Amino acid sequence: MDLQTLIYLFVGLSFALYIGIAIWAKAASTKDFYVAGGGVHPIANGMATAADWMSAASFISLAGLISYKGSDGGAYLMGWTGGYVLLALLLAPYLRKFGKFTVPDFIGDRYYSNVARTVAVVATIFVSFTYVAGQMRGVGIVFSRFLQVDVNTGVYIGMGIVFIYAVLGGMKGITYTQVAQYTVMIIAYLIPAIFLSLMVTDTFLPQLGIFATTTFDFNDGVKVIPQGTYLMHALDQSLADLGFKEYTQPGNLWNMFMLTVALMVGTAGLPHVIVRFFTVPRVKDARISAGYALLFIALLYTTVASVAAFSRVNTIDRIQNVEYKQWVTEGVKKSDGRENHGSWFRTWEKGSLLAWNDRNGDGKIQYAAGKAFDNAKGKPAFDGDKVAPDGHRLTTNALPAKGAKPFDNEVYIDRDIIVLANPEIANLPNWVIALIAAGGLAAALSTAAGLLLVISASISHDLLGKVIFNDPATGKSKLSEKSELMAARLAAVAAIIVAGYLGIHPPGFVAQVVAFAFGLAAASFFPAIILGIFDKRMNKAGAIAGISTGLIFTFGYIIYFVFMGGDKADYLWGIAPTGIGTLGMVLHFIVAYIVSRMTEPPPQHIQDLVESIRVPRGAGEAQAH
């Protein structure tokens, strides 16, 4: 079967599966809708959490990012996994014992304040939309590449699919769909990784592949690194030859430290992750569920470092000094007889994610450190659809300064394509490429659905039920169960439309706003919840002061340095905006502590509440009222 047919088949089958599950698991009550009825098995919940957590960014972009950053990329690998330890030890069991539906529920009840609740709702919605915009864009990109449709059409298809299972199924539908999506995603990630590992190092497990030796004479364009060299030595050597920083050479450790803290704490503070632990039956299950979630995440994350290293070697090996025209049309043979076909290069060139600039006019591609195009970020500006006689796309950029060592770089590679393009770069079988398409979509859709649910629950449950339609006499919502469920579904529809809009008209800074999501979660939710559990004396005034300080400081710093063009030289203690959430968190803790000690202790029933969430027995089911 040809590639396109296989892609339709794999993607079609996986979608039929998700929709089938959604219909089977249709939500009948608000409890089904918000927390899947509170009866999800910890292993299923672990898989769903893993799928929810691992987004298009993890699946598509992470390996590319590490491949490009080398040693410093460890911040992302540790940051996005280590947060689960904090979650398991410090948050999940207690929040499960507390037994409500959402994060604003906890903040509002523990700090006996609707102001705090409303701030938490706004922060939840902001953080979740930031994320979901990127996901919808990811869905569009994967669709456009693999189904050969326009990016916007891709976003519409994605909106339709998410609509079916998030709006009908609620948390129940989403949880069971995510179990299926996790399975598709992990298979789609591991199989190409195993192929690559076998090809580059002759080792089956990618995790061990980085300890192995190369299977071919690796010509990096400067010299030949003989077969049988340790992979990491070959990689360091080739990058040094081409004028890059060595792969395993650490950069700025202070910023790596701050970024790792912000990502870890941000992970533990993200509402769509926390809400997962409300769906299991007991406190015990919440603890083990975090363990399973991390185990399933680690299966993918421990492969990332290897995929990143293999693909860097592989890319250099395939593109260095090949004659463009021959390579992209008929393919060439390497000196040791291996096939090397460049049709993928042309595919991604059409998608504007790759570009070649034949600066020395020899008709061959050269790859080295430095910019290939004269632009602040080295990005190409394509000259419409115009192509050179040999078929490569022309650009309007001026030529960058010549004379780089060892030779001038001629290639621009968008690092987001590494995972999607690698199977093709390595000439892997067509079904592996089709599998990647299904996996990328599973990753993007599962995260988008989880986020949309958190947004709709915040609106219908927290904002409408607990603040706007709250009956002050009874403290309960004036909305009936049925109308709240209807409101939740309408809120989900509205959220999908807004997310789709953001996917089609991305605010030009999707990548930067991710720093927002983590920084804000780290500086607001995480400390507020920790103090609510571990500091009985923490009161309303302390919490509100702490949350405001954390949010305003982090928000302001990011706005100033990312969006208002603040100068790097003015960074506070050299902290980059991506890591500033860490400082925001520290400030939050300090301010909350001081203010709470200067004001009245919380009322007795709140102190009793804190006592009770510290003890597992009597968790019961998640309660609406």
Add this chain to the structure above:
Amino acid sequence: MTEEKAKAYWRENISTILKLLSVWFIVSYGAGILFINQLNTIEISGVKLGFWFAQQGAIYVFVILIFVYVRMMNKLDEKYDVHE
């Protein structure tokens, strides 16, 4: 449960958490960041040790830590008779 017992349970709970979090800190921030250059002088099959901790090793330890925590807490819950 008496107030004494509740306090003792909470104290043991906190000490369990602190023990495990110190391991968490050592493998990630210690081995993967603060002492990465020192550990990088040790190489196993071409892979520098500090680099490995930051990119793979710490993740394995994280997974193990959570399962150890679950075991310890289940025992503690039974000891104080607060299990579900």
